[in-house]
Structures are given as C-alpha cells and as structure tokens.
Amino acid sequence: MANLLTFSRLLLALPVAWALADSEFLPAWALALCLFAAIVSDYIDGKIARALGTASARGQIFDHATDFLFVTSGLAGAAYAGLVPGLLPILITVAFSQYVLDSYFLYRQKSLRMSFLGRWNGVFYFGPLLLISCARLLENNQWTAVLVLSGLNLLVWALIVSTVLSVIDRAIAPFTQQRPANGTP
Numbered sequence: 001m002a003n004l005l006t007f008s009r010l011l012l013a014l015p016v017a018w019a020l021a022d023s024e025f026l027p028a029w030a031l032a033l034c035l036f037a038a039i040v041s042d043y044i045d046g047k048i049a050r051a052l053g054t055a056s057a058r059g060q061i062f063d064h065a066t067d068f069l070f071v072t073s074g075l076a077g078a079a080y081a082g083l084v085p086g087l088l089p090i091l092i093t094v095a096f097s098q099y100v101l102d103s104y105f106l107y108r109q110k111s112l113r114m115s116f117l118g119r120w121n122g123v124f125y126f127g128p129l130l131l132i133s134c135a136r137l138l139e140n141n142q143w144t145a146v147l148v149l150s151g152l153n154l155l156v157w158a159l160i161v162s163t164v165l166s167v168i169d170r171a172i173a174p175f176t177q178q179r180p181a182n183g184t185p
Helices: 002-021 028-052 057-080 087-106 116-124 126-137 142-176
Strands: none
Touching (some): 028 057, 057 087, 126 142
16 A cells, blocks of 8 residues: 555656646646645655555665655756756755665665655755745746745755755765774674
C-alpha cells in the first residue's frame, strides 16, 4: 500500500514538470491538485508502511528517490520556464547522489544515512513548486502573484545556500566524527 502511494507520486512527476515548464499544459487548479496529491502521498506513505509493519530500507530508498525525481524534475521544468535558477536542480542532484553514495558505500549502511539539514531541505524543496502553483492560481490578482513570486525567489536562494551547506557538511562529516576512546575504528 505504501509503495503504491509512492509510485503514484512518481507517476505525477512528469506531468508536474511539464506543467511547470509550460503553463498551458495543465490548468492552474490541476497543477495545484497534482502537487497536493504528491505532498499528501509523501506525508502518509511512510506512516502507512510503519503502521502496517512493511517499512524497509528498500521502501525508504524508493520513497527518497521518488521525492528526488519529483522535485528535481519539477524544478528543472520551472528552470526551463525561467522561474528558478537552473543551479537548484543541479545542486539537488549532487546532494542526493552524495546522500546515497555515502550512505551505502562510505558508511556501508543498509539504509540511508540522514542528516538534519538534508532532511529539512528535502521537505522545503517542494516549496518552490507550491509557490509557482499558487502564483498561477492567483494570476488574476497581479499584486498577490508578484508577492508570491518574490517569496519564491527568496526561498530558492535560501535552498541553494542550504543545499551547498548540506553538501559541505556531508563531505566533511567523515573527518569530524569522533572515534571511540578504545582506539577501534
């Protein structure tokens, strides 16, 4: 059940990305509905997996990879439309790749090794998509749409900075971790 919800979010990635790249592809309300469905599915899929006792490392990577594909493709569509800098989806790709590679290969864990900043970045990466959707819903009220797009600009640059900080934090973490007192690695 939880993986089905995650899969539904994956199926929404392409139409959402296309709608963000081309405002004529979907009406504003349909884009908002797709984003709402994606966010709800992201919020409840893990809760359902834990409640049913089906949570697993594979389910976790499927969920996180789907989130990555959803927000990155959506932001790439928004970048194509000139709504956000193309740097953000590139940085998210770097950060996600680093997240997966260091979890499985550097730390040799069987599940993803989360970080505080990375977790919150993952949540807030949906923000620009929501703000663009809100601006489209409010396009009849020019002043409000401009205000929302100004908030979008601030959020995007904050996410660029926090993503760079997250990449740096994850890169230096192996060098800053304390070793056990008995001298074992």
